[in-house]
Amino acid sequence: MSSAILKVEALDAERLVRIRWDDGEESLYPAVWLRDNCQCPRCYLDSAKARKLLIEALDVNTWVKNLTLLSQRKVHITWPDEHVSDFEADWLKKRCFSQKSRAKLQKELFLPALGFSIIYMDANKAIRNPYPHIGKSVARVPGLHRGAALFPLSTTPQNIVCMPCPSVQPPNASTSSLGCLREWEGKKSLCQWLIGARLRALVVSIIPPSLCKHMFLLFYRHTWQVQDKIDANNVAYTTGKLSFHTDYPALHHPPGVQFLHCIKQTATGGESEIVDGFNVCRQLKEQNSKAFQILSSTFVDFTDIGVDFCDFSVQSKHKIIEIDNKGQVIRINFNNSTRDTIFDIPVEKVQPFYAALKEFVNLMNHRENKFIFKMHPGDVITFDNWRLLHGRRSYEAGTEISRHLEGGYADWDVVMSRLRILKKIVKNGN
Structure with a gap:
């Protein structure tokens, strides 16, 4: 009616x-x-x-x-x-926003009797620089190709490390499938790569095919093409600016590791941006504890609806800042484009939430917090989707596709499982 x-x-x-x-x-x-x-x-x-x-x-x-x-x-x-x-x-x-109306809608969106649980992993407290040739005052690291360099540890965005495997070459820039990258040489190298991906929030490297077969299968297939599309089913498939976000908070268990492979890059615009979400949370807690409390206690609805590999209608609820029982930040859940129009909180709490979120986003965009770089064809970046937020600057649309990235996900449980097995194999000398 x-x-x-x-x-x-x-x-x-x-x-x-x-x-x-x-x-x-x-x-x-x-x-x-x-x-x-x-x-x-x-x-x-x-x-x-x-x-x-x-x-x-x-x-x-x-x-x-x-x-x-x-x-x-x-x-x-x-x-x-x-x-x-x-x-x-x-x-x-x-x-x-009445309690009655919100309860009715939540019942329609979810199956309350089923519930859900989330497995959390801790993250290391330091990140390092993916494109060290852009930075200053760096120390050389022997054996790493493309002039890799290691920055001093601190809480700034300069703490990201470039860690390609020295035993393989970068993928062909024209190759459109992450699963077609060169074979990884040796379990020890793979073990070192996984440790690097685990301990550092972002790694620039080659993706081992043995890991590719464990990639997330989502509604956008195992890998997905980030490029300007007609009737785009995702805001990433446009030429507009993408603000800092984590991928897929619309899932109850968002993917832990993300891969992005640059196949084609536009001449103007399209720069990538990253920020250490844990560091921003620390700053927010120090500067405005009330805002931190709001974002770490308020459940926010996220949604993703459309058709790609199959039709989908995904719905979840997350706190934007996830903390453990010790008050430590363990995951960021934030994507403004998929934050739902539905908001399951009392009306009097809406304004304070927006004020807190605005301050959080403003901190992300502080010059000293974000790192800006431009991917080149052949580059592959790997990063912790629970900790790092990433974005993209806008670029001009052309008569043909001018920027093309391919992405994929892996679950931290899968990565950690593989790492434990490889560490045991390497330790035993097999």
């Missing part, structure tokens, strides 16, 4: 919009939540059912400049910057 709105009004002091429905119920919607979830083409990619609006561009203290009710079926809002948003009555009714 279609919902009808009897009255809509802006509560300026509270920065809320109040709606009275034809069934006698009343709903309150925070202005910042409405602006964040604008459904216009500038803010929302309908083909991917995903948000395009970046947190960086969101005014968390926004308010409603003008409000109009159209035929009891649509709310038309003009914002202070003259941007306009339209919200259908049924869309709003479904996302009502």
Whole structure:
């Protein structure tokens, strides 16, 4: 049954919009939540059912400049910057912030009786630089190709190490499958590679085929092509800027290790960005403990809906900052594009959440926290998807594909299993 709105009004002091429905119920919607979830083409990619609006561009203290009710079926809002948003009555009714409405919707989205569990792994406290030839004041590391260098340990983005295996050559830049890379030579080298991938948040290296066969099979296949696509089913498959994110928080158990292989690179734009999420969490906790508490205690809905290898509709709930029983950060779960329009918290907690999230994202974007580099054809980067957040600068679309990366995932459980077996083999000299 279609919902009808009897009255809509802006509560300026509270920065809320109040709606009275034809069934006698009343709903309150925070202005910042409405602006964040604008459904216009500038803010929302309908083909991917995903948000395009970046947190960086969101005014968390926004308010409603003008409000109009159209035929009891649509709310038309003009914002202070003259941007306009339209919200259908049924869309709003479904996302009502009342406890009753939220409980009903959560029951539809999940099977509460089944529940879910997550296995966590600790992460090392240091990361190192993937493209040391860009940096300064480095120490040479014998045996590593492409001028690899090791930076002094600290909590800055310079702590990323370049660790290609010296016994193999880089993959052919035109090769479009991670599974076709050159055979890895020796269990000891593979063991060293896995240790490097485990202890360091990001590694620039060749991917051993013996690991490729254990890669995640997701709705985008074992590997997926990051390039500009018509009717893109993911915001990554556009030319726009990608803000810092971890991949696939829409899964209850997000992939732990990510691989990106550069096949083709655009001449202008398309630079990669990375940030150490654990370091940013430490800064946030020191500077604003309340914001840290909000992001480490608030469950956020994530979703991914579409068709690729198969059709899919994925839904999960995560705290953006996952901590263990000792208060240590063990995983970051954040992708603004797949953060759901559905938000299962009381209305009075929405504004503080956005303020905390804005501060978290602002810290990520501090110059001293992020590392910017450009991948070249043949480069493969491997990184900890539970710790590092990555992004991409925008680039111009052309008549043909100008930038092409291929990606894949592995589970930390699989990687650690292989590492334990290889360490035992190497130790015994087999």
